[in-house]
Amino acid sequence: MNPNLTLVIQGLAFFAVVWLVMKFGWPHIIAAIEERQNKIAEGLSAAEKARKDLADADARVADEIRKARVEAAAIIDKANQQATQIVDKARQDAVVEATKQKAIAAADIEAQAHKAREELRGKVVALAMAGAEKILKREIDANAHKALIDQLVTEI
Amino acid sequence: MAAEGTESVDMTGYIQHHLHHWQVKVGDSAFMTINVDTLIFTLLCAATFLFLFVFLARRATSGVPGKLQSIVEAVVLFVDGLVKETFHGKSKVIAPMSLTMFGMIFFMNFLDLLPIDLLPWAWASGHQIAGHDPAHAYLRIVPTADLNTPLGMALAVFLMTQYVGITQKGVGHFFGEFFTAPFHAEGPVGKILLSPANLLLRLIEECVRPVSLSLRLFGNMYAGELIFILIAVMTLGAGLAHMSTWFLGFGQIVAGFGWTAFHILIITLQAFIFMVLSIVYLSMAAESH
Secondary structure, X not given: OOOOHHHHHHHHHHHHHXXXXXXXXXXXXXXXXXXXXXXXXXXXXHHXXXXXXXXXXXXXXXXXXXXXXXXXHXXXXXXXXHHHHHHHHHHHHHHHXXXXXXXHHHHHHHXXXXXXXXXXXXXXXXXXXXXXXXXXXOOOOOOOOHHHHHHHHHHO | OHHHHHHHHHHHHHHHXXXXXXXXXXXXXXXXXXXXXXXXXXXXXXXHHHHHHHHHHHOOOOOOOOHHHHHHHHHHHHHHHHHHHHOOXXXXXXXXXXXXXXXXXXXXXXXXXXXXXXXXXXXXXXXXXXXXXXXXXXXXXXXXXXXXXXXXXHHHHHHHHXXXXXXXXXXXXXXXXXXXXXXXXXXXXXXXXXXXXXXXXXXHHHHHHHHHHHHHHHHHHHXXXXXXXXXXXXXXXXXXXXXXXXXXXXXXXXXXXXXXXXXXHHHHHHHHHHHHHHHHHHHHHHOOO
């Protein structure tokens, strides 16, 4: 129990252990801890940045989608307009064509009628002539009475 | 009466044998003796401690730490925080020194939790096998229950305190404070009048610190060891035929468990107290009064 030389040895041994720890142990542990702290801090900031980037990207995507929607709506509007235009034009064309056809048909009918009338007139003339011949019992000189006949034709 | 007499002699011998160091004389005076057991177990503790805090530390990764490294780092950060909180000067040695104190004292105290008879019994048996007298095979395995260890460490702290005081304040300021603190006076007359009191107080303070620091640790560990010995004595030389053996045996188990559990707290607390007080002394030495 009495203090003896052991205490000197223990004191020196203590200093030796302190020296070893100070020189070879402590700095390594602290360095490892600090490095890890830095890594974690970097990781956290990177994660924060990534989250921000993601939010930015999301916003951009939403913006793009909105723009695309607007554009699509515009295109559809335009297409509708165009379709209406085309239909309108087609209708107008059809109306024009129909009018034209009607006019042609009318002209045709007129021509036919005219022709029929001319024919009829010729036939009436011939009939009248025949009738007149029969009445007069003689042949009317067509050439001598051409002027009279023509007059008659125009009168009919 | 005769039976009681032999039993008490037996018991005293058992206790005394347990409290006897394995000593080697290296000189004529009583001081020139070495407690070999203390040194061996200090060395073992130092090896364990250095394995954890130097060998492992050199391979410490800054990536994901293993469980052992996590424990080492937790202890290091705990000590580092304590030192940074208390010691405001700049010194590279204080934190590793505090860690060494805490770790070494904890490991040395921890030996107290080993069964009190286990290693001495093994040592005595070895002695007997080697053909020596087992009665002279002394072994005390707890280095901190040997006054030399706490005293040696406390003196190391004392020297460190002076060193830190001189390097942090400068020689003139350091020795000047011997005469000007803690009692401050205005004017030269007052200063001269108060200087003897200051010097005396300072000297007493400096002498008391290592003593109180070492005796607190030593006292706790010695008492702890003694109580373990007394618990062991409960069934010393008892035969299974005696009824008392069964009662005392049961009592021994309960008492041994209780004291061991409580001692886990004590060994940690004592290591912690020794470290914290050393840090306080060192920081007081570094700060001007």
